[in-house]
Structure formats: structure tokens, C-alpha cells
Amino acid sequence: MPSDLTIPLESVYAFALVLIRVAGVLVFIPIPGVTASPAAARIVLSLAFTFALSSRWPVIDPTIVTTGVFLVWIVSEAAFGIAAGVLVGLIAEAIVMGAQILGLQAGYGYASTIDPNTQADSGILLVMAQLFAGMLFFALGLDRQLVLIFARSLEAHPPGSWLAARPAAEELIRIGSSVFSTGLRLALPVAGMLLLVDLALALVGRINAQVQMISVAFPVKMALALFILAWTLAAFPRVYEQHANGALELLARIMIR
Secondary structure (H helix, E strand, C coil): CCCCCCCCHHHHHHHHHHHHHHHHHHCCCCCCCCCCCCHHHHHHHHHHHHHHCHHHCCCCCHHHCCHHHHHHHHHHHHHHHHHHHHHHHHHHHHHHHHHHHHHHHHCHHHCEEECCCCCCEEEHHHHHHHHHHHHHHHHCCHHHHHHHHHHHHHHHCCCCCCCCCHHHHHHHHHHHHHHHHHHHHHHHHHHHHHHHHHHHHHHHHHHCCCCCHHHHHHHHHHHHHHHHHHHHHHHHHHHHHHHHHHHHHHHHHHHCC
16 A cells, blocks of 8 residues: 655754754855855755764754744854854965965966856966865865764754854954964965065165066066975965864864853
């Protein structure tokens, strides 16, 4: 005899709330090309993450759920996911900030290419930094840590129970400010050398005014910046990991404790 497939209402509520929480993070997570991918692919990715967390779905009593209560839960979950997504997105912004500082100083800001994430014209170093940060995010296993934090957050803060607090907002602002300091740490060796090159070229131009220093400065600065950047590139993963660990520790404090 034919049987009807029935889905418990509490499972539908749990699935919807976890999906909203996960989707808020995936908006900002530094996956290369995710923003330019088709909407269907992003929806499938959100559904896959949601089903992967099915063992941690909360148990919701459908008798206490009304339209108003469910809307409040949706807003709470969306705020929770977006706050976590912004924090995760700030991890990649440190390398992007360093590339932004170097781009104009080294002369690479005058050339642009198509950014695969936004499909807009961006500096070459900026695009390379975004792709490099996205690859480091997965190479260092930060995606697995993020999924683990999310799984534990469903137990510590069931859907609808999280409220934004002032200490969490202050910590989020502090991590945002560390993006500038980390980006400066990454760009400082190259920027310092370029400053010395500018001083040397200015001195040569002062001694011999007939030398066209503009035609000499561009190739010298671009080649020197590329050489020093390649020489210091090995330190980027370590600095990136330190910054990412601090951001994920803060995320764990907000989402678990």
C-alpha cells in the first residue's frame, strides 16, 4: 500500500533556523569566486552545510511557535550568522589590506584586471591577495574549525536564544582594527624598502637634474617590490594564521560561551 511521506514540523523549524544561520556566514566567508558563482550553487552549498549539521539541530516544540515568535527567531539567527560571517570575512582582509597598501606605492595600482569575485576592475596585487587569502583559509584548515564552532554553537545558543551584547560588539570592532595593523605588518618590509628607493632617487635627481627619474623609478620600484614580496611571502601564512586564530577564538567566545 502507498505510504505518505511526512516531515515533522519541529524538523522543518529546526532546518529553517539553522539554514538562516549558515547562510549568513556564507555571504562573507572568503571562498574564491563564491560571490560570482550562480545563485543555485550557493544555495546548494548552504543546504549541504545545514544537512552536515543535522545531528546538532535543536529540538523545537511546535506548540510554542507562533508567527511572531518565529519571525523574532529568524531575525536573531540572521544577526547571529551575519555577525559571524563578518568576523570570518575580516580574516582575509588583512592580506588584502597589505596588498592595497603596496599596490599604489609599488606602481601596480596603475594596472588593473578583472576581479573574479566581484567582476570589477581591481589592482593586480589586490586580486592576487584575495585569491591567496582564500586558499590559505582552506590550506590551514580554518574551514574545519569554523564548522566545529558552528556545531557547538547550536548547543550553546539554540536558535532564537542569541542576543547581541556590547562586549561582543567591542571585540568585533577590535578584530576589525587589527586588520589594519596586520596588513601594515605584511606590507612594512616592502613599503620601507620603497621609501629608501624614493629617497635614493630623489638624491640622484638632486645631484643630476638632467636624469629623468620618472622613467627610472617605475621599473626599479616594481621589480624591487616584486623581489622583496617573493622573499617575504613565506612569512605571510604565519602572520595570517596568527590573525585567523585570534578571530576564531573570538568567534568561539561569542558563539559558544
